[in-house]
Amino acid sequence: MEKAKVKKKNHYVSIVIIPHDSSKTKSFDISHFYLKACACILAVIMCLTIISIRNTDLSKENNALILHVDQLDQLNKHKDIMLSEDDKYINSLKSNQIAMYGQVRQITEEYNKIAGIFLKTSSRGTSKDQNYPNAEIAQNMQNIKSLIDHFDETNDLNKDPDLEQTAHNLNVYLEHIPTFVPVKGRITSRFGIRNDPFNSTKKFHAGLDVAAPRGTPIKSAASGTVIMADRNSGYGNMIMIDHGNGLSTVYGHASKLLVKEGDKIKKGDIIAEVGSTGRSTGPHLHFEVRLNGEPIDPVNYINESKFKDEEEK
Structure with missing residues (x-):
């Protein structure tokens, strides 16, 4: 009988509570079955908790991936739009x-x-x-x-x-066409018949007179070769440039000549300075365009408005 009791007691675990005071101790008997059951339940709860946490992390990662895919999709759509606009621009350039x-x-x-x-x-x-x-x-x-x-x-x-x-x-x-303005200034006398400033008789004027301060740079109206750079009784210090095809230009009354015969000149090169040498009433450039040696109106090549100083515009 005692053996049976001992065997029965081995299926229980006793928990004894001993108070600090003199109170009576208390003890509880817990069956091994319940202990195992509690341990299993606790293990199941821990597993479920771990699975839940893992599922939460996976859900967050999945949502982040979905957002990233959406961003990539938007980026691809934007690139498609940009490529389409580039194609339109390229086609427009080709058409132009x-x-x-x-x-x-x-x-x-x-x-x-x-x-x-x-x-x-x-x-x-x-x-x-x-x-x-x-x-x-x-x-x-x-x-x-x-x-x-x-x-x-x-x-x-x-x-x-x-x-x-x-x-x-x-x-x-x-x-080699004289289209460059040699001097900016006020046109005081045009091409054609005019009153001579010295004796008031009607006389043909072979070019344009452009008033400008003494020393103002005179530039070549076109590229060519200097065929004369010397003193002339009427023109004073004078330069003549051959531009080919029968065209030549003349620059008169200069105070100083900066080129010599035989020099190769580019359009816009400085060739002289404005003066009042020769038969002149004041500082100005006498500018001619000649075709086969005969003077023609320079405004056939250069619009009169191009001669005006910036201050006069």
Whole structure:
């Protein structure tokens, strides 16, 4: 009987509570079965807690991935829009380039026509009162120059040797046409019949008189070769430049000559300084354009407004 009791007691765990005071101790018997059950329940709770925490972390990671995918999708859509706009811009550039090529060819034909008439007239010889076919040549030159500038900006997209050669030929031609203003100032006497300032008789004036302060730089109206740089009784200190195709320019009454015969001159180079030498009433430049040795009106090449000082505008 005692053995049976001992065996039964081994299925329990006793918990004894001993108070600090003199109170009676208390003891509790807990079955091994309940202890195991509690341990299992505790283990299950811990496992569920760990799984819950892990699921929460996975859910956060999943939401972050979904957000990242959405951002990538938006970025791809933005890139698609940008690529589409780039394609439109490239197509627009190509269209502009095609139009520009057509414009170059059109202006080239006009240039050939102008040059042909001009050279044909030059070869016949002219008289100083003739109405020249190049009366609008200054505007034509400006149109060609603007087109060449546009050509230089856009031709890098698609090099065209033929157009490059055309642009080069046009530039060379323009460099030797007197379209550059030699001196900024007030025009005091124009081309044509005028009253002579010394005796008031009617007399033909072969160029433009442009008043400017003594010492003002005089610049070449076009590229060419100096064929005279010397003293002349009427013109005073005088320079004559040959530009080819029968064209030449004259610069008179200079106070100082800065070039000599035989010098190669570029359009816009400083060649002299304004003065009042020779038959002159005050500091000014006498500027002529000659075709086959005969004077023609310089405003055929340079608009009168281009001579004005900035202060006068």
